[in-house]
Amino acid sequence: MITKPTVDKIMEATDIVEVVGEFVQLKKRGANYVGLSPFVNEKTPSFTVSPAKGIFKDFSSGKGGSAVTFLMELEKFSYPEALKWLAKKYGIEVEETVDPTENLAEQNRRESLMIVSGYAAKFFHESLLDTDEGKSIGLSYFKERGFNNETIKKFELGYSPDQWEAFTGSALKQGYQEEFLVDSGLSVKRDNGNLYDRYRGRVMFPIHNFTGRVIAFGGRTLKTDKNVPKYVNSPESEIYHKSNVLYGxxxxxxxxxxxxxxxxxxxxxxxxxxxxxxxxxxxxxxxxxxxxxxxxxxxxxxxxxxxxxxxxxxxxxxxxxxxxxxxxxxxxxxxxxxxxxxxxxxxxxxxxxxxxxxxxxxxxxxxxxxxxxxxxxxxxxxxxxxxxxxxxxxxxxxxxxxxxxxxxxxxxxxxxxxxxxxxxxxxxxxxxxxxxxKESEKYKTPPPSELLDEPHFFDIPDTQGQPEKKLDSPQEKEIVRLLLLYGNKMIDWDGIANTYIGPFMVAELSDVEFEDPVCKKFMELYRQEVENGVLPEDHHFIHHEDKAIVDLVVTLIATKYTLSDNWYEMHKILITDEQANMKATILGAIFHLKKHMVGKILENLRQELQNTVSEADQDILLTQYIHMKKVEKTISDYLGSVILK
The missing domain is CATH 3.40.1360.10 (Dna Topoisomerase Vi A Subunit; Chain: A, domain 2)
Incomplete structure (x- = not known):
């Protein structure tokens, strides 16, 4: 696990525009940068990077987050892999705490394939430069082709010795598992179960992914035998799909x-x-x-x-x-x-x-x-x-x-x-x-008469095994948004002072249990930080390890459009500013959420009253119902709304 001080150093050093700019062509637009989405095919830019907030938001795919999240989404990195990539980019030494139950070299299958490919590139490169066979055959070939030392080093060109098990034997001795040597295509398994090198007596061209890690190889023979294929390339694997890669x-x-x-x-x-x-x-x-x-x-x-x-x-x-x-x-x-x-x-x-x-x-x-x-x-x-x-x-x-x-x-x-x-x-x-x-045929709906002929048209759909419908919780999300934007602002309202908005909202909502699982987890994290004497800002959550938390936070603070000052200066169009009356903004959000919760309680009580036969139980439920109606009216009076039912 990467230590927190190291994570903090990485986050401080990271320039999100610089990082995203390595993968997406960005153009400055106002305070932000825009470009075409790298996640979906689009013609009009909907991808936005905010250097001030340190976030990106792709309004086409809905993805968003920090530079770490961007690497995780685009390159399918794990959280530690993304941090290490940024650390390498900015020259930061990574400090890790080792869990004895965890083998860091094999955190997951994909990373294991990356590691063994990286080792192979090093082995072939050193074979080229440091062995007599590599120098006399491989290095001589590259020099004859006109490639200088800088190019050979930069592209990590190499040589695979003309022996059956030179690389495989070395890799096994270093502790690399047979499974990953075979699955990466570096070694081939014989019928008797033994392994041998795929590339023998070939000059090696490592193939790098977009972030510079070696994921595959091309090996060229220097023999004139027509029965020997000129090139042998890595087979498809979990880390190498040739249709998604361009050499260089x-x-x-x-x-x-x-x-x-x-x-x-x-x-x-x-x-x-x-x-x-x-x-x-x-x-x-x-x-x-x-x-x-x-x-x-x-x-x-x-x-x-x-x-x-x-x-x-x-x-x-x-x-x-x-x-x-x-x-x-x-x-x-x-x-x-x-x-x-x-x-x-x-x-x-x-x-x-x-x-x-x-x-x-x-x-x-x-x-x-x-x-x-x-x-x-x-x-x-x-x-x-x-x-x-x-x-x-x-x-x-x-x-x-x-x-x-x-x-x-x-x-x-x-x-x-x-x-x-x-x-x-x-x-x-x-x-x-x-x-x-032809395109319209794909989405053409059959005439009603054809649908009626189908025997299952009026059948009740089977929803068993389907994912639950995602909760829509605008009131809960509004609370999260306000905590992110104003949680560290001091309260100076009539009758309330000498406290911050964040702790105040947490205390006011102590009797409310959030329904949306991500909002609920956010509130738990926020409450923990407050109890520890910290007022967490948006960056605390933007760089969080939990992707769902990052998605929620970025969605709530990212805006696709920025209003020009000309709205008022030229057109005299006044846009309401929620900060003008923070008391109304904060208390309004709290009471809207509470009213929503009370409404759900009332609906449950109504259903129980309809289904309860016992008069004693009905009296208890009715008393509860009347009490909750009074609570609802109190909240509604504050909000200035009229209850119609």
């Missing part, structure tokens, strides 16, 4: 944000060479077809992607259709083609950084126009092929969500394809209408 993104994310552009290449070597040349905003899909998840990873950081192709025409044509997903996600796509015989790796190695940048600037084309020109070369004068190409191009344009941008491409393509612009627009509208019809 951890090292490129800052540059992508700064340059507002991402270079997308094919392989590991392309990333390493281009990055080494000082062009750091480069990532690779590592030979796999580009996925929606990968595009969205880039979309968090920039809306501009530049794809760098080598000169292989067959490879280019094969990947064109798959790139429509970039258009669907609303990103701007440009394409650069390198001369025959060159890929980004070889070009930048041969001609240098300046020539590489100039080639990219001089040759980049919008994806739609690039696709059109590539396909037209194939079609020649064949009218049927030209018609197919026209349809193919319009299909790509139909993917673009921005109708103005789509119209511009229609105009450009009509000139290249030598076809009337209206004909292309008609085809585009047909495709969009067909797509809209």
């Amino acid at each position: 993104l951890y090292f490129a994310k800052k540059a992508i944000r700064d340059e507002d552009n991402c270079y997308l290449v094919e392989g590991y070597a392309d990333v390493l060479s281009v990055h080494q040349a000082g062009i750091e905003n480069v990532v690779a899909s590592s030979g796999t077809a580009l996925t929606v998840e990968q595009v969205r990873l880039i979309g968090r950081l920039t809306k501009n992607i530049t794809i760098l192709y080598d000169g292989d025409p067959a490879g280019i044509k094969a990947s064109l259709r798959g790139l429509d997903i970039i258009l669907e996600e609303g990103l701007n796509v440009k394409v650069v083609l390198f001369p025959d015989g060159h890929d980004p790796d070889s070009y930048v190695q041969k001609f240098g950084t300046n020539a590489f940048k100039k080639h990219v600037d001089d040759n980049k084309k919008d994806f739609i126009l690039f696709k059109t020109s590539i396909l037209l070369k194939d079609a020649g004068n064949d009218p049927i092929r030209r018609a197919e190409i026209i349809r193919d191009v319009v299909e790509s344009i139909a993917k673009i969500p921005d109708s103005i941008k789509a119209s511009v491409f229609i105009r450009e393509c009509s000139n290249i394809l030598q076809i009337d612009e209206r004909a292309l627009m008609t085809e585009l509208n047909k495709m969009r209408q067909a797509k809209a019809r």
Whole structure:
């Protein structure tokens, strides 16, 4: 367990804008920062970061909290993992108290896989630099490819010895469990139960996740034997899903944000060479077809992607259709083609950084126009092929969500394809209408006559085993909100003084038991702090270990909109300020909650009276009912409301 002084140091050092900014492209808006949600796919920013409060709030998904909560939600960290990530970022030494019943290296399965992958990266890197075999084979290869020591160290490049059990034997000797060696894909189990190394005699490319931890590997053979696969990659695991990972993104994310552009290449070597040349905003899909998840990873950081192709025409044509997903996600796509015989790796190695940048600037084309020109070369004068190409191009344009941008491409393509612009627009509208019809079919409700034919239409739904309906407790949440905002304010009201609002509210509500479990836990925590002589502020709960508490607190104190001073200064629109009469605000909230509780008691008494046969019991219940009606009237008189029943 991480000690409280360490947690306090981490919280004090953490800049939530800086932390969230590593994962989301943020823009300043007033006192806050906004960006697109990293949790759901959206076109209009609803994600807000408040540096003053030290919180984020995603109004699309409902998620919110501190920098710790953000890491837990986005990267699926545990609470200690998130704290350790922040500690590493800000150079804070982590002090922990050890529970003898707890094995910290195996807190959970996912963390165990992370730990063994980290050990493997260290083993392969040291094998490359410190062993004769690694130096003569692996290091020589990397040097021949033009990679310098800084690049080798930064990307943790390595070498796996050409032995059956070099890594596995070392890992087992260090105490790593067979289960995690196999599940991470680092070791393979024989039929007799023994393990052997998956990567043997290969140079190793560690694959890092968004936060920089090693989650997988790519291993390249240096042998010329055609029966040996050139690359062996990690299998899917609990920590590695290749469709969600881009090679080099951890090292490129800052540059992508700064340059507002991402270079997308094919392989590991392309990333390493281009990055080494000082062009750091480069990532690779590592030979796999580009996925929606990968595009969205880039979309968090920039809306501009530049794809760098080598000169292989067959490879280019094969990947064109798959790139429509970039258009669907609303990103701007440009394409650069390198001369025959060159890929980004070889070009930048041969001609240098300046020539590489100039080639990219001089040759980049919008994806739609690039696709059109590539396909037209194939079609020649064949009218049927030209018609197919026209349809193919319009299909790509139909993917673009921005109708103005789509119209511009229609105009450009009509000139290249030598076809009337209206004909292309008609085809585009047909495709969009067909797509809209297809989408509507998913949510189409059957006519009433069809529903009536269903034998179960009037059946009583079976709710057994379903989760209970979430309690709606606005009065309880209002109490929590006021404690967060004003609990540490001194009372200076008529007849009440020399105390704080927090302890006053706690004392006034000592006879009230909260129904909402999260509000109830909040009140218990708040009461404990007050009894210990502490007036807890919102940060105490924003950084709490219990995610439900954090969600409640952030939801109550986060605001999506901020009113401009112009509301009054220019339009003379006066917005009621709850702080103008704090006595009415605080007592009003307390009595509204009590009235709500009394109402529930009265409803229960009414039901008991209806179901009770005994006259003696009815008399007791009636007496209680009359007493509670008097209590209700007293509260209502204070609140200035009229009871209608």
